[in-house]
Amino acid sequence: MSIEIIFLGTGGSIPTKRRNLPSVVVKRKDEILMFDCGEGTQKQMLLSKVGINKKMKVLISHLHGDHVLGLPGLIQTMSLLGRNKELEIYGPLGIEDFLESISKTVQFNLNYSIKVNSINEGKILETNEYEIFAKQANHGIPCFAFALIEKAKPGRFYPEKARALGIPEGPLWKKLQTGEDIVFKGTIIKSSQVVGPPRKGLKIVYALDTRPCEAILELAKDADVLMHDSTFGNDMVEKANEYGHSTSSQAANIAKAANVKKLVLLHISPIYNKNPYKLLKEAKKIFPSSIMPKDLESIKI
């Protein structure tokens, strides 16, 4: 089971012809986790054919317009297109007021329900298969970074090993597969004899609109993918600090120190419209496994 990450909007602050405002979709089995929802996200979602009636959670990092103003339109469009599943939304204090005040003036008339959760730092949700943690980033206003951490999956089952031990296919295999030891013809057969070690789940971290900071270094530790603010290049390091953003080199330093597998550079400033790859080049010097996706590109992990 792999995870697909679709980059709906890879720009920041202002939309351009090439880069929409921030939004990333993580597809995991039959569920969609959306991180941020800038204006235009509904259109990007339709173009990416993600589907509008899936089990879905939206996580909003902070309440700056470029990260949240696409949410009302997405909510409306999903209803017009027949969504009937509940939509869960998580975001900082104020997210409820934002949605409630808009729904009062714009009259959604939704045919599905919305559950809005104001979050704090720490574990913000847990399912049978994963947990999501939020941590304060270092921006100008309260802004959360998120870590999606899959729980360990049972180890791989080796049918040839079970067969070699003479165990017939059927209920005994099932028991061994799920970690149970069995007694077969008077002998104890341990699950670990036919099943590999538990497989670590994936860890995916989303940290946009932040200066490089200890909190994110910690949150990103050993992540498979770190999506990090990369608004500016080395030429604008002071601007980055002033506005609560990072350069691609700073993102790369965090990725390296946190020992992540892959760094994704996002929130690219429109000022690099003509030469965004300058930012990628600078990051790769420090952390070679860096990528800078275009809008609607995706990766599988």
Next chain:
Amino acid sequence: MSIEIIFLGTGGSIPTKRRNLPSVVVKRKDEILMFDCGEGTQKQMLLSKVGINKKMKVLISHLHGDHVLGLPGLIQTMSLLGRNKELEIYGPLGIEDFLESISKTVQFNLNYSIKVNSINEGKILETNEYEIFAKQANHGIPCFAFALIEKAKPGRFYPEKARALGIPEGPLWKKLQTGEDIVFKGTIIKSSQVVGPPRKGLKIVYALDTRPCEAILELAKDADVLMHDSTFGNDMVEKANEYGHSTSSQAANIAKAANVKKLVLLHISPIYNKNPYKLLKEAKKIFPSSIMPKDLESIKI
């Protein structure tokens, strides 16, 4: 002096790859009049290179999301790009609450001022050169149609006629040009001897999200351009009525009865994505001077 109409978003309800949500820009001298502002309008505006620091008025027909949810992002982006001129916004009751509640949660930090006006039917604004009238359309909620009516301009000045009368170029020409009669070498020279009759100003009507109705027929009388709701085709006439919209044929009938010069079909439903020109064909049978612009196309009149 001509007027340019730029169709930023020609779709309705839901954005598609080809058609964005409703927004039309009327460029008149150094001023921009924007009619409606669906999600994605700021991007269309940037693509159309309309400019973000022009004298500008935004007129919102009604508070359904697809007509107004682009406004907060546009306001924010214009500030980020350095707008410093006041922005005037006109819309139905509720427009102030909508913008105020968003500005409270999303924190615009604008570097220009916004003047929001809740409007009623009748003349909603007047300048030296034009007036704008609003009239209730026939939709599901309060929804205004707008008529921009230019004041008559002075007639054309014929220098060759002035010269033939022996009048020297200079202050006397100026007087004649602006309608003043003069005495030249003891003879009364009437302005009308060298200046043509006053030229009628242009009349442009915007009527989206409405059933065909008497009010719009009246508002559109003799207009140079009527932009009319054309959500559906003849196959969906009942749906059009149910949802408070028009078919392209109904729009064409209004255009014909109102004796307009040109009909622009807008708010095209996504269901006609594959064959929108069916709607144009149906309209042209009734009113040949119909057009169905694509996004970002423009006309000059």
